[in-house]
Amino acid sequence: MSELDLRTAAASATHVRRVRLSVGEVLASLFVLFLVVATIAPGVLSSIDPNAISAKEAFESPSTDHWFGTDESGRDIYSRVVAGTSTSLLIGISATAIGLTLGLILGVLAGFGGRALDFTVNRVIEVLFAFPGLLLALLVIVIAGPGPVTATIAVGLSTAPGYARIIRGQLISIRSSGYVEAARVLGHGRWRVLTRHILPNALAPLVVLATLGVGQAVVWAAALSYLGLGAQPPAAEWGAMLSAGRTYIGTAWWLTVFPGLMIVLTTIATTVLGRSLTRRTAANA
Amino acid sequence: MHSSTQHRARRALASVASATVLALLLAGCQASPDAASSAPVEGGTLTYASGDAEPSCLDPHVGGNYPQALLAGQFLDSLVSRDADGEIIPWLATEWSASEDRLSWEFTLRDDVTFTDGTPFNAEAVKVNVEHLKDPATESSTGYLALGKVESVEAVSDTVARFTLSAPDSALLESLSMPWLAIESPAGIARGMEENCQAPIGTGPFIVDEWVKQDHVSLVRNDDYNSPPADAKHDGKAYLEAIEWRFIPDSASRYAALQAGQVDVLDNAQPDTIASAEKTTTLAHLDAPRPGASNRIELNAGAAPFNDPAVREAFIRAVDVNDGIESLFFGSAERSYSPLSSVESAGYSDESLFGTDLDEANTLLDEAGWSEKDADGYRVKDGERLTLDFPVSTNQSIPAEQSLFEQIQATAKQAGFDVQLSLLDLSSWYGVLAENEYDLVSAPYTKVGPDVLRILYHSDGIVPAPSGYFANLSQVSDPQLDDLLTRASEISDNDERSDLYEQAQKIILEGFHILPLYDQQNHFLLSTEVKGTRSMPTVSTPTFYDTWLAGK
Numbered sequence: 001m002s003e004l005d006l007r008t009a010a011a012s013a014t015h016v017r018r019v020r021l022s023v024g025e026v027l028a029s030l031f032v033l034f035l036v037v038a039t040i041a042p043g044v045l046s047s048i049d050p051n052a053i054s055a056k057e058a059f060e061s062p063s064t065d066h067w068f069g070t071d072e073s074g075r076d077i078y079s080r081v082v083a084g085t086s087t088s089l090l091i092g093i094s095a096t097a098i099g100l101t102l103g104l105i106l107g108v109l110a111g112f113g114g115r116a117l118d119f120t121v122n123r124v125i126e127v128l129f130a131f132p133g134l135l136l137a138l139l140v141i142v143i144a145g146p147g148p149v150t151a152t153i154a155v156g157l158s159t160a161p162g163y164a165r166i167i168r169g170q171l172i173s174i175r176s177s178g179y180v181e182a183a184r185v186l187g188h189g190r191w192r193v194l195t196r197h198i199l200p201n202a203l204a205p206l207v208v209l210a211t212l213g214v215g216q217a218v219v220w221a222a223a224l225s226y227l228g229l230g231a232q233p234p235a236a237e238w239g240a241m242l243s244a245g246r247t248y249i250g251t252a253w254w255l256t257v258f259p260g261l262m263i264v265l266t267t268i269a270t271t272v273l274g275r276s277l278t279r280r281t282a283a284n285a
Numbered sequence: 286m287h288s289s290t291q292h293r294a295r296r297a298l299a300s301v302a303s304a305t306v307l308a309l310l311l312a313g314c315q316a317s318p319d320a321a322s323s324a325p326v327e328g329g330t331l332t333y334a335s336g337d338a339e340p341s342c343l344d345p346h347v348g349g350n351y352p353q354a355l356l357a358g359q360f361l362d363s364l365v366s367r368d369a370d371g372e373i374i375p376w377l378a379t380e381w382s383a384s385e386d387r388l389s390w391e392f393t394l395r396d397d398v399t400f401t402d403g404t405p406f407n408a409e410a411v412k413v414n415v416e417h418l419k420d421p422a423t424e425s426s427t428g429y430l431a432l433g434k435v436e437s438v439e440a441v442s443d444t445v446a447r448f449t450l451s452a453p454d455s456a457l458l459e460s461l462s463m464p465w466l467a468i469e470s471p472a473g474i475a476r477g478m479e480e481n482c483q484a485p486i487g488t489g490p491f492i493v494d495e496w497v498k499q500d501h502v503s504l505v506r507n508d509d510y511n512s513p514p515a516d517a518k519h520d521g522k523a524y525l526e527a528i529e530w531r532f533i534p535d536s537a538s539r540y541a542a543l544q545a546g547q548v549d550v551l552d553n554a555q556p557d558t559i560a561s562a563e564k565t566t567t568l569a570h571l572d573a574p575r576p577g578a579s580n581r582i583e584l585n586a587g588a589a590p591f592n593d594p595a596v597r598e599a600f601i602r603a604v605d606v607n608d609g610i611e612s613l614f615f616g617s618a619e620r621s622y623s624p625l626s627s628v629e630s631a632g633y634s635d636e637s638l639f640g641t642d643l644d645e646a647n648t649l650l651d652e653a654g655w656s657e658k659d660a661d662g663y664r665v666k667d668g669e670r671l672t673l674d675f676p677v678s679t680n681q682s683i684p685a686e687q688s689l690f691e692q693i694q695a696t697a698k699q700a701g702f703d704v705q706l707s708l709l710d711l712s713s714w715y716g717v718l719a720e721n722e723y724d725l726v727s728a729p730y731t732k733v734g735p736d737v738l739r740i741l742y743h744s745d746g747i748v749p750a751p752s753g754y755f756a757n758l759s760q761v762s763d764p765q766l767d768d769l770l771t772r773a774s775e776i777s778d779n780d781e782r783s784d785l786y787e788q789a790q791k792i793i794l795e796g797f798h799i800l801p802l803y804d805q806q807n808h809f810l811l812s813t814e815v816k817g818t819r820s821m822p823t824v825s826t827p828t829f830y831d832t833w834l835a836g837k
Binding site for chain 1: 535536537540541555557558560561605608609611612613679684685687688690691692694695696705706707708
């Protein structure tokens with residue numbers, strides 16, 4: 001880690017201590033904590049097997065036995081929602097990681113690789129941008145076949161151009177900043193300037209973007225599963241649950257409301273946290 | 286044919302979201318005040334919402350599936366039909382007779398019928414249609430298979446067509462009654478596949494006017510119609526002026542559109558909506574189980590692990606479907622224990638073969654060499670997991686059925702089966718079947734009469750039809766069964782025929798080749814303003830020839 005990075009980290013730590021967290025931030029953090037527990041140790045939150053069917057208990061409305069009711073096969077929706085967290089979050093986080101990594105590679109090539117490379121990479125990014133993100137994801141699935149792994153890669157690939165463009169912009173503005181000039185004048189090599197001075201500064205806003213991106217990726221993954229292209233049965237995935245429940249939306253609302261609520265809350269929570277991170281980093285800048 | 290200005294006007298109108306509602310209102314205005322009485326009212330557009338897959342070709346000769354039949358019944362007529370008692374009745378053919386050796390059939394045709402493009406209907410047209418169905422280039426499967434024994438057709442005169450058969454065919458008339466063998470204009474066929482798929486030309490009560498893919502097919506009335514089947518309720522042209530045939534794949538949207546009055550009829554009604562529609566006074570339910578095969582899961586005996594009968598039996602013993610059928614179908618589907626639909630009088634059931642017994646399943650699997658289990662609880666043999674690939678066509682399986690398959694997946698797991706469900710669109714699903722990459726499959730097959738058994742379970746059915754589809758998906762290859770099915774298809778005596786089919790069904794059931802579930806569900810919901818609609822006793826598709834719209 002660079003000195004600069006450490007300083008920023010230290011500064012923001014004192015900042016957090018000084019400024020009280022808002023109610024929204026507390027709630028968002030608690031919800032994210034719930035998601036983390038549901039991912040790492042779902043057994044803590046629910047003891048019922050999410051895939052245990054019981055045809056005789058189908059379509060039961062929410063009760064003390066089944067907090068969120070049961071679905072068309074008598075499975076407990078609460079435990080399925082909990083079990084679905086890991087699938088949804090894993091897809092969300094991995095997809096964001098793939099998107100960021102690819103974005104980083106493309107961004108660095110464009111922002112630091114010279115004029116010809118910048119031109120080429122920019123054209124590639126523009127072509128990718130020409131496709132709506134979800135369409136690009138669908139294209140990947142058509143080629144590679146449906147399933148959670150392809151869905152992850154598909155979502156990752158389709159978010160990459162966005163990241164690449166932001167990273168490129170960052171690199172270009174930092175490249176001509178005073179301290180980079182100074183480092184160059186001091187005779188530091190290209191590689192050293194890139195890794196010690198430019199990248200650390202360019203990456204800070206990415207943390208924020210990534211936080212926002214996870215929420216978006218969860219929604220996209222749910223959308224793909226909703227279309228039957230992501231998680232396959234009996235996997236409890238929020239989008240797949242929404243899709244299975246939509247048939248019964250008129251007669252059994254709890255089949256769709258709870259998984260839908262989880263998607264909404266996850267997006268809201270990551271957005272709230274992402275924005276508060278933005279504010280804090282901006283205040284520190 | 287319509288002028289281009291009319292076409293533009295129609296398109297412009299269609300782009301207005303409320304066009305349908307407007308048409309319905311206009312229809313309502315035309316209705317006489319005493320519309321509540323039983324006198325049919327002429328005019329109006331019926332809006333139909335189909336949840337079935339949109340056909341890739343409207344010519345039912347090509348391929349030949351149920352979505353095509355639903356539409357084709359509105360614009361094509363067949364040579365014969367079937368009445369509610371199962372008797373074959375006249376349609377485009379007025380009478381027929383077979384020779385002594387039953388290898389030659391003569392059909393006398395109506396001499397006053399014209400296709401909607403002006404081509405006369407005659408014996409030559411029948412010949413062209415049969416040749417079209419038998420031509421591999423047509424890529425027919427249903428019609429091709431049904432005409433397997435027809436060698437040629439000869440136009441003896443304008444009104445007499447002679448069919449020459451390679452072997453007696455006790456199912457010939459039943460086959461000819463089906464919409465997949467309906468008669469099209471030879472001039473229409475001559476336009477080539479692409480154009481004929483877009484708008485086939487028949488002698489039917491409606492004409493295909495326009496097909497906007499992924500959206501709707503517009504049908505307009507054939508004002509010169511004069512050839513209804515013998516059991517129709519009226520003569521002459523249809524009451525409805527037009528039918529707007531919309532594709533609304535999502536069942537909840539389809540039902541919402543019906544409730545809102547945006548559509549008048551929907552197909553593929555879901556069990557929960559049937560239950561709620563039956564509680565209303567504005568919606569009616571038409572239950573029309575399809576003829577032919579029951580809805581069943583086929584166990585692919587052509588490959589491991591189901592090439593071992595003990596593993597097949599173990600699977601059937603392991604899975605429990607009765608409670609699921611009851612809760613998922615809200616009482617609208619009854620469990621079947623037969624390869625044939627309950628509408629087929631030749632159907633044979635044996636409930637005793639399908640009792641659930643997990644211990645028995647485990648014993649059978651242990652003895653079959655699948656005695657070890659891996660960390661996930663699935664059985665393994667020689668390092669291979671007991672995996673069953675189960676491709677499911679989301680177009681051909683309603684959500685309740687898909688849920689039932691998930692329940693099967695869960696109960697089979699208790700015996701150590703790893704059932705891999707994959708939800709596929711229709712073309713991917715056909716692809717997987719053609720590649721032989723399945724162990725379990727549910728493939729509805731509709732055909733008039735018990736001869737469907739020959740198509741589904743004769744070893745000849747393992748050979749793909751020109752379309753690439755093969756019907757014997759359980760890949761049963763049993764010389765004794767082949768012999769029974771062949772004899773049954775040639776015999777003329779009805780009782781002997783039924784007896785042979787019963788023996789054949791016993792072999793299929795006792796060999797654990799299939800897991801019967803229920804009749805092929807075919808539920809329609811109609812606004813109570815839609816009057817006079819019935820399902821054809823042939824393949825249970827609704828016909829709108831006698832239909833009229835009552836005022837509000």
